[in-house]
Amino acid sequence: MGTVLAVVSQKGGVGKTTTAINLASALARRGRKTLLVDVDPQGAVRHGVGLTGTEHPAGLADVLAGTRELQDVVLPTPLPWLRVLLAGTVAESAEHESYHNELARSPKLGELFKRARSRGYIVVVDTPPGLGAVTRRVLAHSQHVIVPLQCEPLALQTTTQILRAVRDASTTNASLVLDGILLTMLEDGNAVSQRVAEYVRAQLPAELLFDVAIPRTMASIDAFAAGQPVVLRSPDDPAARAYTRLAELLDSKLQ
Numbered sequence: 001m002g003t004v005l006a007v008v009s010q011k012g013g014v015g016k017t018t019t020a021i022n023l024a025s026a027l028a029r030r031g032r033k034t035l036l037v038d039v040d041p042q043g044a045v046r047h048g049v050g051l052t053g054t055e056h057p058a059g060l061a062d063v064l065a066g067t068r069e070l071q072d073v074v075l076p077t078p079l080p081w082l083r084v085l086l087a088g089t090v091a092e093s094a095e096h097e098s099y100h101n102e103l104a105r106s107p108k109l110g111e112l113f114k115r116a117r118s119r120g121y122i123v124v125v126d127t128p129p130g131l132g133a134v135t136r137r138v139l140a141h142s143q144h145v146i147v148p149l150q151c152e153p154l155a156l157q158t159t160t161q162i163l164r165a166v167r168d169a170s171t172t173n174a175s176l177v178l179d180g181i182l183l184t185m186l187e188d189g190n191a192v193s194q195r196v197a198e199y200v201r202a203q204l205p206a207e208l209l210f211d212v213a214i215p216r217t218m219a220s221i222d223a224f225a226a227g228q229p230v231v232l233r234s235p236d237d238p239a240a241r242a243y244t245r246l247a248e249l250l251d252s253k254l255q
């Protein structure tokens with residue numbers, strides 16, 4: 001049986017998509033059968049994995065709308081063990097309300113995750129920022145959750161909200177486990193960033209925080225621009241190594 005791991009945070013721009021893409025790739029490189037699912041209607045996963053034509057390929061939104069079958073929209077990637085389900089044509093429209101409503105109402109997301117799990121997939125889910133209907137729906141059907149926390153001033157401000165949302169979700173979904181909070185974009189040589197990391201480590205219980213933190217690196221930015229996960233493009237880069245280490249830490253838990 002596979003499992004579903006959601007990457008969630010209250011804030012945008014903290015490294016959710018980067019984490020989902022690189023963790024999924026690192027798990028796949030370890031030989032774990034992995035499905036990366038983009039439930040964020042912004043559809044950024046598509047860029048990170050290099051599927052950037054002019055038209056948005058069909059994906060989750062089209063399956064939810066009933067216009068496409070799941071098996072037709074799960075796409076292969078250069079990694080044999082990694083497949084992706086993109087956000088779909090919803091990413092083209094300025095208005096995402098009907099997608100949110102559909103996802104919140106329909107049983108299809110839960111069914112889709114169940115089907116992937118029964119086929120032994122680790123499903124890594126990239127979510128939109130915030131604790132809206134989409135994220136809550138994902139948490140209702142996940143077994144694991146990780147929360148990226150960017151090393152910037154006020155980083156902890158929204159953490160209580162997200163931890164509360166995870167706790168709320170686990171009252172109705174007893175199988176949900178918070179694997180940890182992941183410090184992201186930690187800047188070497190930046191006193192503010194280092195101080196934030198120290199402060200977060202001092203404030204949060206040690207078991208809530210991953211030992212590994214993701215450094216901010218140029219290679220991560222280059223990789224995203226080039227449409228490749230940094231773990232594949234520059235495996236020796238410190239951020240790539242950190243994501244590889246994260247996959248190693250999570251591997252045995254993701255059964």
Ligand SMILES: Nc1ncnc2c1ncn2[C@@H]1O[C@H](COP(=O)(O)OP(=O)(O)O)[C@@H](O)[C@H]1O
Pocket residue numbers: 011012013014015016017018019044184185214215216217218220221224239
């Ligand atoms: N470790 C990193 N080093 C440098 N830039 C990063 C790193 N992680 C993320 N970024 C950049 O920060 C921005 C926000 O990251 P993203 O993963 O899209 O966050 P979110 O999905 O939470 O909005 C992107 O431009 C991304 O390329």
Ligand SMILES: [Mg+2]
Pocket residue numbers: 013016017018040044126127
């Ligand atoms: Mg994102």
